[in-house]
Amino acid sequence: MKQEAIPLPLELDHAGTVDRLERLVQREREGRLQAEAIAERGLRELYDSQVRLALLQRITDCANRSNDFSDAIDEVLKEICEHMSWAFGTAYRVDGGGKVVSCDSWYSAEPARLFPLVEATRERTFASGEGLPGRVLRDAHPHWIDEAELATDFCRRVEAALCGIRSACGFPVLIGDEIVCVLEFFARTAMIDKDAILLTVTQAATQLARVIERERAREALVHDALHDAMTGLPNRTLLDERARAAFDRLADNREGLAVLVIDLDGFKAINDTYGHHAGDIVLIETARRFENVIAARCGGRRRGDQASWRATLARVGGDEFVVVLDALPDPAIARELSGALIEALKAPIAVADEYVNVGLSVGIAHSSTGYATVDQLRQDADLAMYEAKSGGHGGVVTFSEALGAERRSRMAMENELRDAIRERQFTLFYQPIFALAEGPGGSEKLRGFEALIRWNHPERGLVEPGRFIPAAEAGGLIVFIGDWVLREACNAMARLHADLTARGHKPEDLPYISINIAPQQFLQPSFSAHVQRVLLETGVPPERVRLEVTEGVAIIDPDQTRQVLEQVRSWGVQTSLDDFGTGYSSLSYLQNLPFDTLKIDRSFIASMHDPKSRKIIRAILDLASNLNLSVVAEGIETGEQGASLREMGCEFGQGFHLGRPLDEASAFALIWPEGKDTDA
Numbered sequence: 001m002k003q004e005a006i007p008l009p010l011e012l013d014h015a016g017t018v019d020r021l022e023r024l025v026q027r028e029r030e031g032r033l034q035a036e037a038i039a040e041r042g043l044r045e046l047y048d049s050q051v052r053l054a055l056l057q058r059i060t061d062c063a064n065r066s067n068d069f070s071d072a073i074d075e076v077l078k079e080i081c082e083h084m085s086w087a088f089g090t091a092y093r094v095d096g097g098g099k100v101v102s103c104d105s106w107y108s109a110e111p112a113r114l115f116p117l118v119e120a121t122r123e124r125t126f127a128s129g130e131g132l133p134g135r136v137l138r139d140a141h142p143h144w145i146d147e148a149e150l151a152t153d154f155c156r157r158v159e160a161a162l163c164g165i166r167s168a169c170g171f172p173v174l175i176g177d178e179i180v181c182v183l184e185f186f187a188r189t190a191m192i193d194k195d196a197i198l199l200t201v202t203q204a205a206t207q208l209a210r211v212i213e214r215e216r217a218r219e220a221l222v223h224d225a226l227h228d229a230m231t232g233l234p235n236r237t238l239l240d241e242r243a244r245a246a247f248d249r250l251a252d253n254r255e256g257l258a259v260l261v262i263d264l265d266g267f268k269a270i271n272d273t274y275g276h277h278a279g280d281i282v283l284i285e286t287a288r289r290f291e292n293v294i295a296a297r298c299g300g301r302r303r304g305d306q307a308s309w310r311a312t313l314a315r316v317g318g319d320e321f322v323v324v325l326d327a328l329p330d331p332a333i334a335r336e337l338s339g340a341l342i343e344a345l346k347a348p349i350a351v352a353d354e355y356v357n358v359g360l361s362v363g364i365a366h367s368s369t370g371y372a373t374v375d376q377l378r379q380d381a382d383l384a385m386y387e388a389k390s391g392g393h394g395g396v397v398t399f400s401e402a403l404g405a406e407r408r409s410r411m412a413m414e415n416e417l418r419d420a421i422r423e424r425q426f427t428l429f430y431q432p433i434f435a436l437a438e439g440p441g442g443s444e445k446l447r448g449f450e451a452l453i454r455w456n457h458p459e460r461g462l463v464e465p466g467r468f469i470p471a472a473e474a475g476g477l478i479v480f481i482g483d484w485v486l487r488e489a490c491n492a493m494a495r496l497h498a499d500l501t502a503r504g505h506k507p508e509d510l511p512y513i514s515i516n517i518a519p520q521q522f523l524q525p526s527f528s529a530h531v532q533r534v535l536l537e538t539g540v541p542p543e544r545v546r547l548e549v550t551e552g553v554a555i556i557d558p559d560q561t562r563q564v565l566e567q568v569r570s571w572g573v574q575t576s577l578d579d580f581g582t583g584y585s586s587l588s589y590l591q592n593l594p595f596d597t598l599k600i601d602r603s604f605i606a607s608m609h610d611p612k613s614r615k616i617i618r619a620i621l622d623l624a625s626n627l628n629l630s631v632v633a634e635g636i637e638t639g640e641q642g643a644s645l646r647e648m649g650c651e652f653g654q655g656f657h658l659g660r661p662l663d664e665a666s667a668f669a670l671i672w673p674e675g676k677d678t679d680a
């Protein structure tokens with residue numbers, strides 16, 4: 001039997017439909033909400049990224065506009081804080097010692113409310129690993145503080161709590177792998193979307209890094225323009241700038257500024273012997289030692305008792321350094337510092353497997369009301385340095401008025417000498433030189449003359465060489481004067497020879513002319529060529545010319561001295577070592593340099609009554625005879641001296657007793673005592 005389907009009650013079926021429908025509606029609503037949420041999130045993300053893009057655009061513009069970090073940082077902090085709704089943002093620079101130092105740039109929309117935290121942050125330094133900035137520095141990546149109150153490693157927790165700060169973050173600003181800056185931000189709420197924060201702040205940091213890179217490039221350019229590339233010290237330009245500024249700052253009494261001019265002794269020899277690379281090493285090491293000495297004095301150690309004076313050490317030329325001391329409480333510091341610099345160079349410097357020693361000559365000048373410019377001060381320090389150097393052993397000389405007066409008179413003398421050269425104010429005197437043992441009845445036979453220069457000054461009359469030769473040497477004028485002497489003396493001798501030959505003198509009896517040659521003149525590269533030209537032009541026989549030099553030439557340049565002596569001797573010219581016994585009297589010069597004659601200095605003859613002097617004279621005579629040198633005794637003032645010297649075997653002599661230096665006519669008339677004209 002077929003069973004009928006029992007219909008469900010209508011209400012029940014309806015309830016199920018409603019249920020289903022509701023579920024459907026619910027699902028549909030959920031789907032719609034989801035779709036809406038997705039759409040809204042997409043929109044918000046789009047909006048956020050647009051806002052972020054706009055922010056980054058503003059930061060980039062700011063970075064492009066800014067000349068240096070300090071120009072950019074305030075604006076960048078403000079932009080980020082406003083964008084993130086953060087309470088406080090600040091920045092730190094990384095210093096040379098591996099610490100982060102607050103650059104006192106910060107932003108807060110409510111500075112009054114943030115006061116405790118700002119105060120605890122400004123002018124603050126963090127070591128690597130210390131506090132939030134220190135951790136960023138150590139790890140080179142961002143750090144977060146989510147709950148400031150609970151963060152035990154947060155040094156400014158108390159201040160942050162007072163300001164209602166809840167969270168913080170720190171970011172490195174990197175150039176390559178190097179952290180150059182740390183950014184730090186604080187918020188009163190939680191920092192939730194860390195990815196977005198990271199993205200934004202990292203991009204802002206990249207822009208700041210660009211600014212710092214540009215700042216560095218510009219600083220490097222400026223540094224290079226103002227510093228010496230080899231030693232890294234300030235150069236002349238920077239020194240001048242600082243010296244002028246210090247001079248302008250001087251108080252009414254104009255005291256407190258000192259200039260030290262320092263020159264290395266023997267530096268040229270190091271360059272010549274070991275090469276320029278060795279010279280560079282010496283300069284770099286010298287600069288380093290000087291810096292240490294100055295830093296130790298001017299930096300911390302003495303600050304307590306002596307107000308902090310300043311020092312600028314500069315390399316201004318090859319081996320020349322200058323120190324400008326500013327705000328000096330006591331002038332004695334300059335001398336003490338100079339002594340310390342000399343001391344610092346006492347330890348030898350290692351170059352090319354050897355150790356070299358360098359000395360110093362230091363000149364000091366102190367400011368006073370007498371100076372109108374700092375350049376004058378510098379010139380006086382220079383002068384004092386030359387004074388120190390001229391002593392031969394370096395050391396320290398402080399400029400004084402006496403030194404200044406001497407310089408002024410030397411400069412005036414130099415100017416006058418220039419006029420004298422132009423106006424031919426010089427004249428030669430001739431002092432006869434005799435063979436002590438020859439001649440009938442013991443009377444000496446005249447063998448030659450020494451040419452001795454005199455300056456026929458328009459006002460002062462005849463000036464002796466001792467009064468102007470040193471100035472002529474110092475000013476380099478001796479070379480011009482000496483050339484004139486050489487030519488004039490040879491001309492005079494050629495005239496005399498012509499006269500004597502006309503009177504039947506035998507060529508072997510013609511007198512010789514002895515000419516003094518200054519070291520500067522002798523060591524001129526063109527000297528021997530000049531001698532040769534003068535000999536040819538004047539026609540005086542080379543063997544009747546004698547060149548007198550002092551040991552000075554051999555000390556300056558023994559090799560060249562030897563070459564020149566050998567060259568002139570090869571033409572027959574004779575050579576004479578003048579003033580023997582007064583200088584170093586090194587036997588090695590006598591042995592190694594080709595001299596024909598040795599002149600015993602007149603100081604030994606003047607003290608001949610002293611047995612010691614007689615012993616020295618005897619020793620010199622022995623030495624000369626062993627080395628095959630003839631000897632001329634200078635400065636014979638009495639007959640006794642002449643007789644003693646003759647007795648001791650001294651061959652030749654010269655002196656007031658035998659004949660004073662005389663003008664040409666009077667001196668040459670000695671050859672014919674009965675008178676030139678009557679004898680003709």
Ligand code: C2E
Nearest residue numbers: 452453464465466485516517518635636637654655656661
């Ligand atoms: P010197 O070459 O040793 O010349 C000898 C000096 O001794 C001369 O002085 C001469 O006048 C002086 N004299 C000679 N006999 C006696 C004496 O018995 N007693 C005393 N007390 N002095 C005596 P002068 O002419 O004043 O020259 C001094 C120095 O100047 C010379 O010393 C020489 O070094 C230098 N000198 C002179 N003329 C020239 C020159 O033309 N060129 C260069 N470079 N130097 C020169």
Ligand code: MG
Nearest residue numbers: 450516548578
């Ligand atoms: Mg002489």
Ligand code: MG
Nearest residue numbers: 578579599634
């Ligand atoms: Mg002499």
